[in-house]
Amino acid sequence: MDVLCTDKTGTLTQDRIILEHHIDVSGKEDIDVLDLAWINSHHQSGLKNLLDVAVIKFAREHRGVRAPQFYKKVDELPFDFVRRRMSVIIEDIHGDHVLVCKGAVEETLAISAFVRSGKELVPLDNAKRRELMAMTCVR
Numbered sequence: 759m760d761v762l763c764t765d766k767t768g769t770l771t772q773d774r775i776i777l778e779h780h781i782d783v784s785g786k787e788d789i790d791v792l793d794l795a796w797i798n799s800h801h802q803s804g805l806k807n808l809l810d811v812a813v814i815k816f817a818r819e820h821r822g823v824r825a826p827q828f829y830k831k832v833d834e835l836p837f838d839f840v841r842r843r844m845s846v847i848i849e850d851i852h853g854d855h856v857l858v859c860k861g862a863v864e865e866t867l868a869i870s871a872f873v874r875s876g877k878e879l880v881p882l883d884n885a886k887r888r889e890l891m892a893m894t895c896v897r
Contacts, residue, residue: 775808777816783873783890790874792817798858801831801846809860841865863894 780795782788796817799810806814829848832855837844843861850856859866867887872879880886 773808775812777809777812780816783875783886785893794858795860797829797848797856798844798846798860801829801834801848802836802844803834804836804844837861864891867891 779787780789780792782791792813795813799806799813802810828851832847832849834847835841835845841861842865843859845857845859847855847857867882867890870882873882873886873890874880
């Protein structure tokens with residue numbers, strides 16, 4: 759993200775967020791990132807925030823939405839201000855469970871041990887954490 763502009767009343771932003779890119783840890787556009795974001799936004803039972811609405815709208819308009827019948831929600835950990843994230847656990851058609859979290863970048867990176875780079879899981883060390891945090895800085 760290069761620029762994120764929001765305002766409390768919605769006067770400038772029209773009370774909406776527009777998703778323009780979905781990138782992986784190397785900064786490249788990655789359809790799997792959109793899929794995971796959609797899974798989380800679609801399956802959460804709480805109030806959908808502006809980011810959820812933007813993800814769902816983008817997926818619908820640009821590539822279609824993953825069919826909900828392919829995923830069954832198993833559980834949900836709602837957002838709280840201590841963890842600063844919310845998570846859903848889904849089951850795919852093979853019976854595999856996947857935990858999909860969204861939340862504050864620094865909190866998520868702090869509890870993560872690996873990142874996916876392409877199809878590989880690679881250890882997440884402090885240097886990579888700093889690199890990923892630098893990618894998220896609002897300019």
